[in-house]
Amino acid sequence: MDRRNATISLCMIVKDESSCLRDCLEAAGPYVDEMIVVDTGSSDDTMAIAESCGATVLSMAWPGSFARARNVSLEAATCDWILVLDADEVLRPGDEEELARVVDDPRHLGAFVRLSNHGDDGAYLSCLIMRLFRNDPSFRFRLAIHEQVVESILAKAEQVGGLIVDGVLHIDHYGYRESVRVAKNKDERDRRHFEDALREEPNNAYLWFKYGDYLRRFDHSAVVIDALDRSCALIRDYPDKRRRREPYCAESFSLLALELVRANRHAEAGELLDYARQHCHPTPMMWWVSGHHALCIKDHDAALEYFDACAALDGQCLHVPAQPGITNERSHFGRARALLGLGQRETAIRMFKEGADRWPNCEDLVLAATRVAMLERRFPEAIRRLTAALDKDPENANYWQVGTELFLELGRSKDAEVWIVRAQAQQTSLSAAAVAATYGEVELAAGDLEGALDRWSRDPRHPNAKAGLILLHAVFGEPLPPALETIDAEIEVALAGVLRRHAQSPRPERLRLPLSENLAAGRALDPRIHRVISANLDPPRLTTPV
Known part of the structure; x- marks a missing residue:
């Protein structure tokens, strides 16, 4: 000593x-x-x-x-x-x-x-x-x-x-x-302690924040929102100096905003994040959720700014622990998505590939790089990435869902039907939209246009579901609802992907013929939608087994 x-x-x-x-x-x-x-x-x-x-x-x-x-x-x-x-x-x-x-x-x-x-x-x-x-x-x-x-x-x-x-x-x-x-049964123990503590101090903002954060692991969004909303309401009454001193204040607003984004309550989430950035001590989570929210509302310039701010904190030891990966791999993924939205497609694709190689355990980057390989028809690479991911995490619904997309790309509709059922069995509230979107494509490949329309209409959150709805409205010669009348780069990619995968189905003409007729008849469509459909209406069919 x-x-x-x-x-x-x-x-x-x-x-x-x-x-x-x-x-x-x-x-x-x-x-x-x-x-x-x-x-x-x-x-x-x-x-x-x-x-x-x-x-x-x-x-x-x-x-x-x-x-x-x-x-x-x-x-x-x-x-x-x-x-x-x-x-x-x-x-x-x-x-x-x-x-x-x-x-x-x-x-x-x-x-x-x-x-x-x-x-x-x-x-x-x-x-x-x-x-x-x-x-x-x-x-x-x-x-x-x-x-x-x-x-x-x-x-x-x-x-x-x-x-x-x-x-x-x-x-x-x-x-x-x-x-x-698990050995100490900490989850059940912690639940009892939280309930006892909140009975003693029902107006403690920090306790409500920690309780809301604890509840997030159980995938029950409504109770998480209630707990974090109580925390944020109490924090708003703090003196400004205290809000700026205690980093959990920004964390509480950020986690509540994240839950609201997942519930498609973007305006409320935006107000919370604006307040946190103006009145609280900044944290990595605050910047990352701000970037994620900006992506959701298509403000790609702001998203890039926020993800850069989050990444700037990588490696720093702060007074609040960063959520796993948000200052590096997940900010990298967010920046790539923002650049894609800004039209910098080649840079975004390069970042997806580099990120997946650098962080092979990052689900978002692995999925993005797999989709890029599928887009570029490098199917052996897509299979390699997906196989490695499933070896590590066989219960991940998103991997099964993207595997379904891969089978559709390869024209293996029956395998796709098996994989999408597995994806649905493993899905959580976070993966449900992607699984529903791909399930619609499986039904489309089987010739069930009404089934695909119903599934996409019930859960249109995912870009592929929106792309599918655009295509089916064009097939039926119906005007697009206002939410689908204009598209961005992300929907363009999704449109091309749905068309490309359907081209490998047993009877692609069921979609191609009415689309061709309606396009030729000059049905009113956004020029970008018209261009994307025209460019991808008749992609080449695979002739070599993979």
Whole structure:
């Protein structure tokens, strides 16, 4: 241990942590002068392990609140500073000198440490979190779940002119691995804690934000929207200084906007994002959702600006953790889509390919690159990308859906019928529109024009569904509804794709002949629609099996 004058107490709360506690305590040993471990009812060797590592062990019944349990450990600490860890966290070595510099400076009241959350795939996301602070009786945790101590420290720092520093110590956290969550039944445990906490503090914006974020994993949009809407309403009443200081404010508005975008409530989402950009501390999620929303309303210049702002934060350790991939692969995909919308097709296609090669686990990029390969009739590459993706994620509805498109491209309608059923069985609310659009194409290939029309009409969100509706209105010689009268680059690509795939069906003339007749008769169509249909009305049929 490097020489330092200030002493440090490690404070922990534990229950049934025998699988990881020893690693935590042994890694913390060089950094601290005492260890306080509060056990809340372990039935394994947790207490014995803590004692063998030199910790002072206190035993108590679970008090129904993480904050209350934490504060018991703080009250037992006797050193100048307190370091808080969970049992599934491990301090990295080598930060002793920096730690001494921080705790020996009388101006410092607390420090944000770098916390890296490790997932099952070996990747991790880092953020800054308050875990090191002076042993001051006014510094206490609050909230029954997602307990926080930072507000009391920031308040005193503002009152007395004390300093808070960033980036001291580096903690690796392994509790976000899915295997750990399942083993500890964390989802059900967290739900109970949230409900208890919100009964105690129904007007806590942070709690409603965390609850809404927690609910997102269960694919129940209505309850997510309700929780996040409550959070945002409370945040609007904050003083402006507080909104700009606490990054979860922008996160709450951004996540609510994302749910509203998915529900096609774009105007409401836009208002939320405008407010967040004007009144909150910017976060990667705020920029990414802003870009995603801009794409949805066809504001491609704004989308490019927002995705660039998000990508500029890549690699930075911030006070709020970035959602996986949004500052790199997903911003890359968003930029490519924006460029496609701006007419820079070659650049966008190149970015799709490069992105899929660089980030082979990014679903959006893999799907885009697969579609590009299909468009360029490089079917072996499309098959290779899709096969590799399904090997990694065989329950991904979008991969089965694009595989259906591939079979349609190859003229294998019967295989397409099998794959689209598999896609429908795996679909979620996020993939339902794409699956419905492709299901319509399968019905079109089978000669069921009315079935295709019905399916596309019931869920017209996907570009391929819109393209299919345009084609069928042209086939029937009917005027287009206002929403389909004009198209952008994305719909142009979708139109060409639907026509190209249908050309490989058993009887493509069922679509081609009435389209040709109506085009020749001068039926009123947007000139771009007329041009795209004319250019793709009779694509070559495959003659060589793939």
